[in-house]
Amino acid sequence: MEKVVAVSAGATRPAICSPSLAEVDFRTSVKMSGFFNVSRLRSLQPIKALEESATASVVQESAAISGNNLCQNSTVAKSTNILWHKNSVDKRDRQQLLQQKGCVIWITGLSGSGKSTLACALSQALHWRGKLTYILDGDNCRHGLNRDLSFKAEDRVENIRRIGEVAKLFADAGVICIACLISPYRKDRDACRSMLPEGDFIEVFMDVPLxxxxxxxxxxxxxxxxxGKVLLGLMIHMNHH
Ligand SMILES: Nc1ncnc2c1ncn2[C@@H]1O[C@H](COP(=O)(O)OS(=O)(=O)O)[C@@H](OP(=O)(O)O)[C@H]1O
Ligand SMILES: Nc1ncnc2c1ncn2[C@@H]1O[C@H](COP(=O)(O)OP(=O)(O)O)[C@@H](O)[C@H]1O
Structure with missing residues (x-):
């Protein structure tokens, strides 16, 4: 039995229940976000990166983006001039504005297992409920962001890393980001998970036989x-990690 979500193709579109952006009182949201709070504006000062030896881990820096652990360092190798800019409007403000929790739903599975179909169904269902989503489809990203990457093992790793980074930014923006890509290696998926606060990365495996x-x-x-015209091994080697 395939583990996929069943959706009715003919469903009518219900009204969106939660307030649209246009309905949100702008003054209230500005007040909430603290735009005119001078003390908060001070936090916009750039923070100088530390030497490599004195820096925190990449995970900490990633967590800083999500507001989990405000870290003031960069781990860019040997860079001392890379600055981290804090913003007075943070993830909590954006989530409050959107009335939702930013997160990543990561759909992994073989080619043809139904990842894109599920991603679209989920996005549609959430959209109807007034939730802002965005799909990062492996196929689509390979048309732009990752157009320079092949299907060699190391390029797949980079493909997954980049999509993980972009997904993290979407989650930080308060968006429910649905990433759907083969992403065969557990190690790479775990690396993407570790970029986000605990619980904000939800992995869905399409358990469909080859x-x-x-x-x-x-x-x-x-x-x-x-x-033998494409690399079979690299398409199916995932007895799925
Ligand atoms: N070896 C090989 N050669 C040619 N084309 C291939 C190969 N492997 C995958 N594909 C196709 O590329 C689509 C996107 O792959 P992904 O970016 O999701 O793969 S990965 O996560 O980097 O492993 C992927 O999309 P889906 O079919 O939707 O999974 C495939 O259509
Ligand atoms: N639950 C399902 N049952 C039967 N066929 C499905 C199901 N989900 C997707 N499909 C079909 O399988 C094919 C591959 O789906 P797709 O979403 O493109 O997979 P992937 O993104 O994993 O490559 C499509 O023709 C799609 O219509």
Whole structure:
């Protein structure tokens, strides 16, 4: 039995219940965000990065973005002139404005397992409930952000890392970010999870057998792989981590 979410294709669109951005009282939100609070504005001073040897870990820096652990360092190798700019409007303010919690829903699975289909269904269902989502689809990102990357193992690692970083920014913006990419290696997914505060990275594995994916083969990729025209091993090597 395939573990996927069933959605009704013919559902009508209900009204969005939570307030739209236009309905939010601008003055209230400005007050909430503390735009005119001079003491908070002081925090906009750039913070100088420390020498590599004296820095915190990348994880700490990532956590700083999400407001979890305000860290003032950068770990960029040997850089002493990379500054971290704090903003007086933080993730909590944005979440309050949007009335939702920013997070990453990471859908992983074989090609043809239904990742994109599930991502779209989820995005639509949440949108109808007035929640702001954004899909980072592996395929789509390879048209732009990751157009320079191939399907070699090391390029997949970089593909996943970049999408993880972008997903983290979306979550920090208060958006429910749905990332759907093969992401076969557990290590890489764990690295993306560690960029976010505990509980903000929700991993969904499309537990669909290879035979089913191969029978679907909507892009003819498995056929090409069997013919040796694309790297079969790299498409199916994930007896999924
Ligand atoms: N080896 C190989 N050769 C050619 N094309 C391939 C290969 N592997 C994957 N694909 C296709 O690329 C789509 C995106 O892959 P991903 O970015 O999700 O892969 S990964 O996370 O980097 O492993 C992926 O999208 P989905 O089919 O939606 O999974 C495939 O269509
Ligand atoms: N739950 C499902 N049951 C049957 N077919 C599905 C299901 N989910 C997706 N599909 C079909 O499987 C194919 C691959 O789906 P897709 O979402 O593109 O997978 P992926 O993004 O993992 O490559 C598509 O033709 C899609 O219509």
């Amino acid at each position: 035979q089913v994916c191969e029978a679907r083969d909507p892009k003819g990729l498995y056929k090409l792989a069997r013919e």
